[in-house]
Amino acid sequence: MTRNVFEKTVEFIRNLDGARSPAEVCEMLLASVSQFGAEYVLAGIIPGPGTSRQQQVSSVVLDHWPKDWSLRYFSHGYIFRDPTIRSVQTSPASFLWSELEPICRSDTYAWRVMDEAGDFKLRQGFTIPLTTLDGDVAGFSIAGERLEISPEDRGVLTLLATYALGRSILLREEDRSTITLTPRERETLQWAAEGKSEWEIGERMGISEHGVDKHMRSAREKLGTRTRTHAVAEAIRLRLIK
Structure with missing residues (x-):
């Protein structure tokens, strides 16, 4: 060298x-x-x-x-x-x-x-x-x-x-240690990780598709991601969801 x-x-x-x-x-x-x-x-x-x-x-x-x-x-x-x-x-x-x-x-x-x-x-x-x-x-x-x-x-x-x-x-x-998600945001991402559509997630959470989208957008912003797949991957990496 x-x-x-x-x-x-x-x-x-x-x-x-x-x-x-x-x-x-x-x-x-x-x-x-x-x-x-x-x-x-x-x-x-x-x-x-x-x-x-x-x-x-x-x-x-x-x-x-x-x-x-x-x-x-x-x-x-x-x-x-x-x-x-x-x-x-x-x-x-x-x-x-x-x-x-x-x-x-x-x-x-x-x-x-x-x-x-x-x-x-x-x-x-x-x-x-x-x-x-x-x-x-x-x-x-x-x-x-x-x-x-x-x-x-x-x-x-x-x-x-x-x-x-x-x-x-x-x-x-x-x-x-600096990222926190609300229980609803975590639940939305958990269902998304299992491959559920926004309609299916809404049915399970008892909210509209618009409500699901709201939680998903908020989670993406906190995680610094632009897509649903990336948000799920990042949440798994941070052990926020399984």
């Missing part, structure tokens, strides 16, 4: 203490990893088999990924066939996505996931397996149209990823 790279890495780590949210951490990361050609960053805890779509979404900690690709990825259950996830779960070594070619050759579904990712400007990527203080397996990825990462850069990126993910998880835990 050259002195210039070392100094920039130390500066990044020090600046992380000033980040007030995972979103700010993500912005700082993007500014740092752009030197490698990266345009996107994604990191999160690897969910276990059989987890719901909402739980999968809520496992994401740092998210600057193409939105259309994320929607397709989670709605099609790609997380359970993604070769990058498989590699994170089986080896502690970081890897370029191009190094997954042997897996993709033997698994057409894995090849499909990676090929479709390329259609969303995720043509080249680099992934780092990590372990949280709680012992959970996590993955950290950067991607773009073209990356330039040397063997030396891998160590730098692993250091950046470790501190960024740790800081983001801490910030999420701090946010958890």
